[in-house]
Amino acid sequence: MTYKTKNRLKKITQHTLLGLFTLVMLYPLIWMLASSLKESSNVFVNAHSLIPESWEFSNYVEGWKGFAGISFTTFYKNTFIIVGISTIGSIVFSAVAAYGFARINFTGRKVWFALMLMTMMLPFEMVMIPQYIMFNWFNLIDTYLPLILPTFFGYPFFIFLMIQFIRTIPPELDQAARIDGCNTISIFIRIIVPLIVPAMMTSTIFSFYWRWDDFMAPLIYLQTPEKYPVSLALKLFSDPQAVTNWGALFAMTTLSLLPIFIIFFFFQRYIVDGISTSGLKG
Structure with a gap:
């Protein structure tokens, strides 16, 4: 067997395995x-079959109607x-920080930086109750402000990621800008x-993805169905005490x-660029 044939068989095997792994990962979707x-x-009943016996596109229409007279237009x-x-707030203020x-250079910069890194290790469950009590004091429950x-x-x-990125930018650029009359801002x-x-x-x-899928925070702070986001609406779309329209539920989940x-x-x-590249290009 020639080297060219071995290399071709190796590539075929690799692509076949990758295709199988991809199929396993995508199967739930x-x-x-x-x-x-x-x-x-x-x-x-026919959960093993991926081909519907009848194509019910009406599930998307029925699902979009929502529940309790509130459509998914409101939830979206x-x-x-x-x-x-x-997302705008987190990106802007993370960049400033x-x-x-x-x-x-300011007093206690290393200490504050260490404290900031320590907050990355705190799970949401640890701050959930104190944060709820605080927002309850401010009478902000059932509003979007706690979210x-x-x-x-x-x-x-995000702050840590941007710090590492900024450190790759030569400080000489800052000095040159100050010579030209620029201030810190x-x-x-x-x-x-x-x-x-x-x-x-x-x-x-990342912020868009995390906030879009957030379920726990809206569940804690929102009480009015008209204010629910999609993540919370999908959960309440399934009623364990009644007959759930599973087709419509999966249709709205797909759209979400x-x-x-x-x-x-x-x-x-x-x-890839944000994690692996440097601040300057050229």
């Missing part, structure tokens, strides 16, 4: 998509409001921000994944 096109009564609008504002840690305000203090992971806006766009875009993708897929498809290159 494929099953969900197939179930969204089945009759509700046949979803679990609520979700985009929460995700949009919180990262610039402060990376470029500005949005914490993001305006920055995310430790101007250097941040005109020099640092354009160079850390990959890191900011990476943080944007579309924004994540779209964001990831168009901005996936920034994930």
Whole structure:
């Protein structure tokens, strides 16, 4: 057997194994998509079959109607409001905090930086009750503020990521900008921000994904169904005390994944750029 033949067989084997692993990983999504096109009564009866006996596209129409007279138009609008504002707040203020840690010398910088890193190790369950008590004191329960305000203090992971990115930018650029008359704010806006766009875009993708899938925080703070996001609406769409329309539920679950897929498809290159590349290119 020649070397060329061995190399070809090796590639065929590798691609076959990768294809099988990909199919195993994608099977739950494929099953969900197939179930969204089945009759509700046949979803679990013929769960092994990925081909519906009858294609029920009406599941998407029925599912979009929602429940309690509230359609998924309202739930999607609520979700985009929460995700949009919180993502902008987390990225902007994380960038400001990262610039402060990376470029500005102030008293106790190392201590504050260490404390910031320690917060990355705290699970949400540890701060859940104290945070709820605090927002209850402020009379902010059943509003979007408990879901949005914490993001305006920055995310430790995003701050850490941007700090590492800013440190790759030569300090000589800052010095040259100061000679030209720029102050600290101007250097941040005109020099640092354009160079850390990959890191900011990476943080944007992660923030959008985390906030879109967030279920626990809306469950804790929101009490009015008209204010529910998609993640909470999908859970309440299933009623254990009544007959659940599984076809419509899987249809709405499938639609809930579309924004994540779209964001990831168009901005996936920034994930690699934001983590592996340096601040300067050329």
